[in-house]
Amino acid sequence: MNACITAELKKLKDTGLERRLRAIAGPTGPRGVINGNPALILCSNDYLGLANDPEMKRAAIEAVEKFGAGAGASRLVSGTMEPHAQLEGRIKAFMDAPAALVFNSGYHANLACITALAGRSTDIFSDRLNHASIVDACVMSRANIRRYPNGGIQALEGALKRSTAAEKLIITEGVFSMDGTLARLDEIIPLLDRYNAMLLLDDAHALGVMGKGGRGTLEHFNIKRHPSIIQVGTLGKAAGSFGAFAVAGEDVIELLVSKARPFIYTTALPPSVCAASAKAFDIFEQRPGLRERLWRNVSQFKAGLRLSGISFMDSGSQIIPIIIGSSGEAVRISGELLEKGVFIQAIRPPTVPENTARLRVTLSAAHTEGDIAYGLSAIKEVFKGRK
Numbered sequence: 001m002n003a004c005i006t007a008e009l010k011k012l013k014d015t016g017l018e019r020r021l022r023a024i025a026g027p028t029g030p031r032g033v034i035n036g037n038p039a040l041i042l043c044s045n046d047y048l049g050l051a052n053d054p055e056m057k058r059a060a061i062e063a064v065e066k067f068g069a070g071a072g073a074s075r076l077v078s079g080t081m082e083p084h085a086q087l088e089g090r091i092k093a094f095m096d097a098p099a100a101l102v103f104n105s106g107y108h109a110n111l112a113c114i115t116a117l118a119g120r121s122t123d124i125f126s127d128r129l130n131h132a133s134i135v136d137a138c139v140m141s142r143a144n145i146r147r148y149p150n151g152g153i154q155a156l157e158g159a160l161k162r163s164t165a166a167e168k169l170i171i172t173e174g175v176f177s178m179d180g181t182l183a184r185l186d187e188i189i190p191l192l193d194r195y196n197a198m199l200l201l202d203d204a205h206a207l208g209v210m211g212k213g214g215r216g217t218l219e220h221f222n223i224k225r226h227p228s229i230i231q232v233g234t235l236g237k238a239a240g241s242f243g244a245f246a247v248a249g250e251d252v253i254e255l256l257v258s259k260a261r262p263f264i265y266t267t268a269l270p271p272s273v274c275a276a277s278a279k280a281f282d283i284f285e286q287r288p289g290l291r292e293r294l295w296r297n298v299s300q301f302k303a304g305l306r307l308s309g310i311s312f313m314d315s316g317s318q319i320i321p322i323i324i325g326s327s328g329e330a331v332r333i334s335g336e337l338l339e340k341g342v343f344i345q346a347i348r349p350p351t352v353p354e355n356t357a358r359l360r361v362t363l364s365a366a367h368t369e370g371d372i373a374y375g376l377s378a379i380k381e382v383f384k385g386r387k
């Protein structure tokens with residue numbers, strides 16, 4: 001093997017940063033089978049349990065029968081089929097936005113929007129905890145990148161004040177993926193007019209769960225859609241499917257169609273995926289009980305941790321991190337939990353900052369009260385004796 005690769009792999013192993021794929025048998029859901037043993041899954045982003053929902057599956061199967069397995073080309077060639085157009089119409093209506101565009105993943109969506117909207121003459125103001133896809137997109141855009149401390153509104157405003165750039169783009173996640181905390185949108189949005197800036201709001205972990213109707217963090221904060229906001233949502237998390245979208249003004253969407261390379265140069269999503277995604281928006285509207293169930297589970301879980309004296313980040317969302325610190329220790333604890341039939345993946349740098357390796361617990365509406373109690377008892381046992 002190439003010596004550099006061997007050395008790099010050894011370094012990853014020695015620092016506890018080696019990553020391994022783990023196959024889960026059975027459908028996506030709150031429980032699965034890992035290495036032949038049943039396990040409670042407490043680290044999926046299928047927050048409403050829609051990935052294996054019968055209505056979702058039926059929508060996908062019917063679309064396969066009607067439209068086939070693949071789109072056959074990129075959206076701008078011959079890949080825009082009825083289900084793509086229908087999904088965009090459904091998203092636009094649900095999000096109450098002027099226009100919508102679907103992308104092949106959240107990663108694509110962030111690359112597409114940021115590289116199309118920002119260039120050498122742009123100052124980007126990016127929260128330090130923003131997702132890797134945002135970080136990569138900022139670099140690709142060739143814009144000047146000004147990173148501000150997580151949630152640091154004063155620092156953000158200071159940087160905006162100092163900026164002399166022709167265009168200014170603020171980027172934040174609505175719900176931070178690894179901390180579960182919410183961006184202070186009520187304080188960020190007023191900066192848009194004050195400094196003539198745009199905002200890319202990545203609501204990957206907010207769609208379907210945040211806000212009374214599941215429309216994300218703008219709805220959560222009761223903030224009206226501002227013309228300078230591009231809101232990104234992913235379809236592979238609470239929507240239980242795959243893909244992503246941006247909603248924004250018609251001019252922004254028109255620009256993305258003509259300019260966004262990660263939209264232009266890739267085969268369109270399979271029609272069945274679009275049909276399942278469209279069904280998810282029906283379910284968001286028709287089954288508000290799923291969100292209620294999710295928040296009940298979150299309350300039960302947090303109360304249980306408190307009772308056991310286990311410290312956790314009280315994030316305000318369905319993402320509840322238990323910070324461990326050392327990567328090796330986080331992996332060890334995750335392994336012990338798995339032996340007890342509970343799967344919580346250890347999240348390590350560079351996904352999270354150095355010395356903040358963690359168990360990122362995520363809950364779903366599909367978890368039962370019994371599931372939560374079982375998860376809590378396993379965590380309590382593994383954490384016995386730990387401060």
Ligand SMILES: Cc1ncc(COP(=O)(O)O)c(C=O)c1O
Nearest residue numbers: 105106107131173177204234236
């Ligand atoms: C905040 C955030 N943005 C974007 C993405 C990428 O979304 P997708 O998984 O659809 O590529 C993720 C998912 O990991 C995320 O957490």
